[in-house]
Amino acid sequence: MPPTLPQGNAIIGQSGGPTAVINQSLAGIIEGLKGYAPVKKILGMRHGVDGLIKAKPPVDLTTLTSEQLEKLARTPSAALGSSRSKPADADCGKIFDSLRAADVRYFFYIGGNDSSDTCRIIYEMSQRQGYDLRCIHVPKTVDNDLMTNDHTPGFGSAARYVAMAFMADDRDNASLPGIKINVVMGRNAGFLTAASALARQTTPGSEHDGPHLIYLPEVPFDTDRFVADVSDCLSKHGRCQIAVSEGIKDKQGHDIGAKLIVGGQADSHGNAQLSGSGALGDMLSSILKERLKGPTGKPPRVRADTLGYMQRCWPDPSPIDAAEARAVGVKAAQEAMTGLTDGSIAILRTSNHPYRVEKRVVRLADVAAKTKTMPPEFIQGHNNVTKAFLDYCRPLVGDLPTMFKLTM
């Protein structure tokens, strides 16, 4: 017997750092809900729960045509606007006033671990208030740090950007040899920084390919060891391309980058600003220029780029990531329409050769405000990743270009 579903409207919100495919999930939820009688209208929150707290009228998404939905899906970043707010107790009443005013019975929230925590808070509030609200979290994050997920929509496209950036930049570094530091996004999890290793080709003559050194947040960063690593690399390859996570930490576990940013800004989840500044890369450059001076006192050529927000919004996503982001949205809608009251959609890998996944429902509490980091079997020594990581990551990014090298 089909479950009894509350009659009312559905509302969808987007939260946290945007990705190149978060609108695919938005389109997927809209698609998945269409044609179900209990859902009268499909609405969009403006800037996530901020719009509800501020009683901004929701956006009507019901009337989008299929063509508009496709254009929306292909547009990077959060079309509804995003939010980094964690609802405080004082906000609860306002949120429920807005939900009641809009007759909302289905609440979908696309975001990362902080967003799933918001989803959990709102579901628990609805229970306490005796208001029948179904709350489903749809995963997204370029950090790939959600528990219970093999990987997270948004990561594959960001990893694709990072791999292509390192691949091309490695050719740049080979043409004008020196030390090149590229700082990669990732607060506590090193997956995206690790994806730089996909830039290494497997063709003959690729034994000198960068990145030569990879520094993850999971491995305490030691400056002396870093300088020695770079010096060894220069001796071996005559140049050195380095991937550094913006989230590298010292032996005490403190972020190294956060305190370098003048007037660094934190969000309401307590996350300190790490992105949107070149300070970490510049600091590491200065150290290398100073400590690797030659016998004549001349510093080596050192350049640092911080890959920045292009990683999460570059408008050429991984095709597999785009499809999966869409599919988790559709799955969330379908689960809600078959009686799921609360939960998160997770991607589980069932096979690697050929690559196959399935989507399943997990408990909000298993995802909310928790962080998955790189498992030990993905980390090699203190400055590299394993083949197991490459095998894990490669199917997620789509086809990569190949770099031709002259035999010189």
Add this chain to the structure above:
Amino acid sequence: MPPTLPQGNAIIGQSGGPTAVINQSLAGIIEGLKGYAPVKKILGMRHGVDGLIKAKPPVDLTTLTSEQLEKLARTPSAALGSSRSKPADADCGKIFDSLRAADVRYFFYIGGNDSSDTCRIIYEMSQRQGYDLRCIHVPKTVDNDLMTNDHTPGFGSAARYVAMAFMADDRDNASLPGIKINVVMGRNAGFLTAASALARQTTPGSEHDGPHLIYLPEVPFDTDRFVADVSDCLSKHGRCQIAVSEGIKDKQGHDIGAKLIVGGQADSHGNAQLSGSGALGDMLSSILKERLKGPTGKPPRVRADTLGYMQRCWPDPSPIDAAEARAVGVKAAQEAMTGLTDGSIAILRTSNHPYRVEKRVVRLADVAAKTKTMPPEFIQGHNNVTKAFLDYCRPLVGDLPTMFKLTM
């Protein structure tokens, strides 16, 4: 009567900052020379004139298959290695020793204005020494700053990257509103920074599209005016996306960015380091955080990215730029094979609707060590570009994605 051509080998060098399509020009020269009897072997300099000065044996390019040539052409950055050296008088003897040892009679040098100057120096040396050497410069530069050229191979692909970056980043900025600064390459010419304006869509609802403010090296940068501009933009759009050239200068004409880089490094042409650091963006961020504090003392959300080396090497070039880079290489070879002794190849636009160009030979001295900057008709006020610039730039970058916006 066909001209008498010296019998011997051809050598090709790549110089200056690499681009995404500089190997297209290399492939074009090789293609263009094939089958001409006077040319015995086609050689490659290792790292430009540095390889000649250091007597490094050249690379034999004669045996590359068509398939290898295509792969080479599609690989970004300088496959032969690049150089930023300006040959000193003491180097001249060494260069000619190497050229004689390799029996070189045709010297092709792919690069920017400094590289065309190197080409000119070597041609004049050959004249003084009575050594018959044909010296042809093939243009490349992402800065688009070569005199006598409508535009320069390499620019279109970099402009494409910049336009796509601003387009996607604008959606990111709209989703999490605040101030976003993106620092763009360009030492003295603002063409690449100006290309950010291609990110503005022409579809309805695009009147709030970024970039909202564009700061070029051609217009002296005034900090007070900058702060006022950003403040006005926040009032108008609730957010502000800003394009800033790495080459912005103060009223005295001094680079603002160069002196911010700790241990900044210059090349032998006297160019101070501007890229490979986030210092300029971070400094401008600090100013805005400090001077745009709200009544409660809370600074606005400010983030800065420096687009960095991805601009010049991103492995997804503008198709038209790739084709033109190839064609100037072919043209250079053909001109040498029909008697040209020295010169540079330039692209001239003969029509904009439809877009058409022709390649012509110009004198080395007309390009060498000179810099073209944005003409006044491309600059609007102190922080924008004109429609004339957009009409000029649009055909060079290829098709751009469109960004869908919800009516909110």
